[in-house]
Amino acid sequence: xxxxxxxxxxxxxxxxxxxxxxxxxxxxxxxxxxxxxxxxxxxxxxxxxxxxxxxxxxxxxxxxxxxxxxxxxxxxxxxxxxxxxxxxxxxxxxxxxxxxxxxxxxxxxxxxxxxxxxxxxxxxxxxxxxxxxxxxxxxxxxxxxxxxxxxxxxxxxxxxxxxxxxxxxxxxxxxxxxxxxxxxxxxxxxxxxxxxxxxxxxxxxxxxxxxxxxxxxxxxxxxxxxxxxxxxxxxxxxxxxxxxxxxxxxxxxxxxxxxxxxxxxxxxxxxxxxxxxxxxxxxxxxxxxxxxxxxxxxxxxxxxxxxxxxxxxxxx
Numbered sequence: 001x002x003x004x005x006x007x008x009x010x011x012x013x014x015x016x017x018x019x020x021x022x023x024x025x026x027x028x029x030x031x032x033x034x035x036x037x038x039x040x041x042x043x044x045x046x047x048x049x050x051x052x053x054x055x056x057x058x059x060x061x062x063x064x065x066x067x068x069x070x071x072x073x074x075x076x077x078x079x080x081x082x083x084x085x086x087x088x089x090x091x092x093x094x095x096x097x098x099x100x101x102x103x104x105x106x107x108x109x110x111x112x113x114x115x116x117x118x119x120x121x122x123x124x125x126x127x128x129x130x131x132x133x134x135x136x137x138x139x140x141x142x143x144x145x146x147x148x149x150x151x152x153x154x155x156x157x158x159x160x161x162x163x164x165x166x167x168x169x170x171x172x173x174x175x176x177x178x179x180x181x182x183x184x185x186x187x188x189x190x191x192x193x194x195x196x197x198x199x200x201x202x203x204x205x206x207x208x209x210x211x212x213x214x215x216x217x218x219x220x221x222x223x224x225x226x227x228x229x230x231x232x233x234x235x236x237x238x239x240x241x242x243x244x245x246x247x248x249x250x251x252x253x254x255x256x257x258x259x260x261x262x263x264x265x266x267x268x269x270x271x272x273x274x275x276x277x278x279x280x281x282x283x284x285x286x287x288x289x290x291x292x293x294x295x296x297x298x299x300x301x302x303x304x305x306x307x308x309x310x311x312x313x314x315x316x
Contacts, residue, residue, distance in 0.1 A: 009303035024303035047096030073306035075122030075298035120149030126301030128153035145258035239274025257291035
């Protein structure tokens with residue numbers, strides 16, 4: 001007898017570095033992510049080339065699926081209009097990605113109903129419904145890696161905003177970033193200070209030595225004073241921003257994920273100091289916890305959004 005409670009969704013996460021695609025299975029318990037394969041995005045080839053890569057990745061996932069697939073859930077870099085599935089804005093890291101009709105093209109090419117959402121929204125939805133946010137009525141989810149993204153989720157719904165950009169934590173003004181250009185085209189945002197590349201850039205400015213953020217964190221752990229300063233600066237800047245955002249949004253919890261969020265005690269102590277310096281007394285005890293889903297979060301969120309839309313205004 002066919003198991004009508006089981007639903008398979010092809011989930012794809014389109015990032016500036018890689019496209020990850022797999023099968024997310026829902027059967028009444030926690031979703032299971034299977035058969036994930038990754039291919040380079042090669043974003044510099046332009047939006048149409050990236051779209052072709054995504055189509056090929058989903059086709060390959062269809063072949064790997066061992067059960068009927070009922071749809072496609074997409075998590076994508078850039079600002080996404082989930083109503084139309086169109087990428088409405090992308091920065092210089094994804095040239096030509098803005099304007100790509102991602103949802104309509106996938107549905108036309110592959111013949112499956114398709115739902116599209118921004119990668120930070122997908123990441124947050126996965127953590128809020130199935131990860132570290134399951135026990136909280138609301139959460140601010142912040143992913144810190146090559147870039148910094150975020151989203152606010154309340155009772156299972158993602159705040160979208162009037163222009164689909166709500167939650168772009170990395171593009172909040174930051175005192176430590178005064179005069180520093182951001183990839184979005186503005187100046188003085190958090191991302192170029194508190195991201196992995198931001199940590200590396202500060203270490204290079206202090207020492208003239210060019211290494212990546214991960215190596216800078218390692219050197220900080222080994223006692224390198226310049227690396228400690230770079231890592232501490234990033235953690236403090238992020239913590240200050242999170243404290244300020246808690247004053248505005250008052251989430252029940254803040255959930256951290258991404259490679260930088262695993263930077264260790266030096267980074268975390270600086271983050272806690274920055275948070276304490278900015279958070280008002282009523283929100284000062286807001287828990288700041290690590291996410292549980294890791295790299296599966298955007299895949300789970302994208303698939304979940306396909307089954308149960310994350311935005312109140314899109315529910316049928």
